[in-house]
Amino acid sequence: MTAPLLDIRSLHLGVALGRSAHHPLLKGVSFQIMPGEAYGLVGESGSGKSVTSLAVMGLLKRPLAVSSGEILFKGQNLLTLPKREMRRLRGNRIAMIFQEPMTALNPLSTVGRQIAEMFVLHQDKSWNEAQKLAIDALASVRVPNPDRRAKNYPHQMSGGLRQRVMIAMALACNPDLLIADEPTTALDVTVQAEVLRLIKELCAERGTAVLFISHDLGVIASICQRVGVMYAGCLVEENETRALFDTPRHDYTKGLLGALPRLGSRSQHGRQRLVDIDSIIADRSKLTETRFIAPRGIEGSQP
Amino acid sequence: MLRFTLRRILQIIPTVVVVALLIFVIFSVVPGTFAASLFADGKRAADPQMIARLIEEFGLNKPLMERFVTYVTDLAQFDLGTSFRTRQPVIDLINDRMWASLKLAIAAMVFALAVGVPLGFLAAMRPGSILDTVTMIGAVSGLSMPQFWLGLLAMYLFALQLNWLPSFGYGNGSFQNLILPAVTLGVTPLALLARTTRAGVLDVLNADFIRTAHSKGMSEIKVVRWHVARNALVLIVTTVGLQFGSLIGQAVVIEKLFAWPGIGSLLVDSVAIRDIPVVQGTILVIVLWFLVINTAVDLIYAAIDPRIKQE
Numbered sequence A: 001m002t003a004p005l006l007d008i009r010s011l012h013l014g015v016a017l018g019r020s021a022h023h024p025l026l027k028g029v030s031f032q033i034m035p036g037e038a039y040g041l042v043g044e045s046g047s048g049k050s051v052t053s054l055a056v057m058g059l060l061k062r063p064l065a066v067s068s069g070e071i072l073f074k075g076q077n078l079l080t081l082p083k084r085e086m087r088r089l090r091g092n093r094i095a096m097i098f099q100e101p102m103t104a105l106n107p108l109s110t111v112g113r114q115i116a117e118m119f120v121l122h123q124d125k126s127w128n129e130a131q132k133l134a135i136d137a138l139a140s141v142r143v144p145n146p147d148r149r150a151k152n153y154p155h156q157m158s159g160g161l162r163q164r165v166m167i168a169m170a171l172a173c174n175p176d177l178l179i180a181d182e183p184t185t186a187l188d189v190t191v192q193a194e195v196l197r198l199i200k201e202l203c204a205e206r207g208t209a210v211l212f213i214s215h216d217l218g219v220i221a222s223i224c225q226r227v228g229v230m231y232a233g234c235l236v237e238e239n240e241t242r243a244l245f246d247t248p249r250h251d252y253t254k255g256l257l258g259a260l261p262r263l264g265s266r267s268q269h270g271r272q273r274l275v276d277i278d279s280i281i282a283d284r285s286k287l288t289e290t291r292f293i294a295p296r297g298i299e300g301s302q303p
Numbered sequence B: 001m002l003r004f005t006l007r008r009i010l011q012i013i014p015t016v017v018v019v020a021l022l023i024f025v026i027f028s029v030v031p032g033t034f035a036a037s038l039f040a041d042g043k044r045a046a047d048p049q050m051i052a053r054l055i056e057e058f059g060l061n062k063p064l065m066e067r068f069v070t071y072v073t074d075l076a077q078f079d080l081g082t083s084f085r086t087r088q089p090v091i092d093l094i095n096d097r098m099w100a101s102l103k104l105a106i107a108a109m110v111f112a113l114a115v116g117v118p119l120g121f122l123a124a125m126r127p128g129s130i131l132d133t134v135t136m137i138g139a140v141s142g143l144s145m146p147q148f149w150l151g152l153l154a155m156y157l158f159a160l161q162l163n164w165l166p167s168f169g170y171g172n173g174s175f176q177n178l179i180l181p182a183v184t185l186g187v188t189p190l191a192l193l194a195r196t197t198r199a200g201v202l203d204v205l206n207a208d209f210i211r212t213a214h215s216k217g218m219s220e221i222k223v224v225r226w227h228v229a230r231n232a233l234v235l236i237v238t239t240v241g242l243q244f245g246s247l248i249g250q251a252v253v254i255e256k257l258f259a260w261p262g263i264g265s266l267l268v269d270s271v272a273i274r275d276i277p278v279v280q281g282t283i284l285v286i287v288l289w290f291l292v293i294n295t296a297v298d299l300i301y302a303a304i305d306p307r308i309k310q311e
Helices: A049-057 A083-089 A111-123 A127-140 A159-170 A189-206 A217-223 A241-246 A251-258 A296-301 B002-010 B012-029 B034-039 B048-058 B064-076 B090-125 B130-144 B147-161 B175-205 B208-215 B220-257 B263-272 B276-304 B306-310
Strands: A006-017 A021-033 A038-042 A064-073 A094-097 A177-181 A209-214 A226-231 A234-240
Touching: A006 A049, A021 A049, A021 A064, A038 A049, A038 A217, A049 A064, A049 A094, A049 A177, A049 A209, A094 A159, A111 A127, A111 A159, A127 A159, A159 A189, A177 A189, A189 A209, A189 A217, A209 A217, A217 A241, A226 A241, A226 A251, A234 A241, A234 A251, B002 B012, B002 B276, B012 B064, B012 B276, B090 B130, B090 B175, B090 B220, B090 B263, B090 B276, B130 B175, B147 B175, B147 B220, B175 B220, B208 B220, B220 B263, B220 B276, B263 B276
Parallel strands: A021 A234, A038 A209, A038 A226, A094 A177, A177 A209
Antiparallel strands: A006 A021, A006 A064, A226 A234
């Protein structure tokens, strides 16, 4: 068996409140990603998907802080790595695509220059060489007229194009792991499909592992081999994508799947009834360490 | 870019015309005449005959429309009229004073920029630090202190007590004479610049693209140099532009205090004796100064931000 590329071991993370108080956000999250594997993290807003990814990138900002656990990347614990070493990994070996292509690029800098920065930072290229490599990178994400587009500013591009620029930037140094935090959520559906296909194909070509974060089960299903379901700071279920969809074990997963409309599935009344997950997310401080999830209606009613 | 530049420069012209018109109207309706104020020394009433003679001489008895036409045609030939008091062409009087004012304003702004922007930047990089707290308290104090009082304090300390610098006067343009008035005048823009720079930088630091920059593995210095600086510049340029324009106005007090032979003190003196041609000319020049600064700011914007040329 090969060693995992990314191995997160009982990661606890929270908001530091004052000197000793601590409000937990992640409560012992553990999962592994194999080299070249696409792993999906699903869960509703606030379930801890994004902070998990930021923790891996080492981009947590105060007052967010990891309290315990390990994040092993190629056997190296990222949490204890010196800043300088971490910077060398970031962008180079572990790259990230963000949700908002509209704001994730610097509006005052050409996209070519912003991609070129990767080569200057991690491959010691001169700006001239880097600019040329940036054009190649744009071509590799199938941006038409890459040499002309490289001179464009972000505001001259559509959302889909900008997200391609982000992908080109993230994959510029052929990272081992790509973290995609809801990369298609802000895009319209047709563009979404193109961008997804692009991520999938490029990563498969280069053998890049993907940590794909989304609340969209359909998107996850189309790209990931394995899925982890997050709820209120815990990884409540993890399985092969197909198996998870066929036989969800956890109540919350069942709820999530039940809330998905499906083509062709109708009940005898001629209408499919979607399952409703009770509206308000549970107050984390009242959740116990066990991974049991009470029906939210009941839990919410307790003082 | 050339078309944009040209268009912005040409836009100055209509504004100047409207302003000239407004100035003329305002000074045609203000009460009191030069002639009356000239002879009103408080001891005896002005001689009506003298007043009548002066009114005749300056053509003040002509109909308003006729005077306006003369004013505009003169203005079109860059003739701002003749001073009632000194009988010199207004343009010469302004020319004598303007450079001293410009020198003062530029020196004050350079001082404000050189100190305010770095302080604001550093404060934003470490919010909540001692430097941040001290800078912001200093900025609020700087904004709150009346300039004339600050000027007096500076004069007392550096000129009278320590005897390092001359207390007032132009001193034939020596640098030492410039320091006290320029620093005093520069305190307000300095405080404002420190605050806006801090706010602007903090804003940029929270932007999504800064997170992207960090995710690329950039050191903090590179993030600031490559991504923060340029974006923060927009707000700084705005502040500098606004402050630069109003510096000339604020300089009136400082020029009086330090006996600085600038355009501000010329304006105050002329208003006091109702020397209308000089007042009109001075205001027009100040307005022109405002417009030039504004245009320069717009052009700098366009150079910084590619989105502006689009419109």
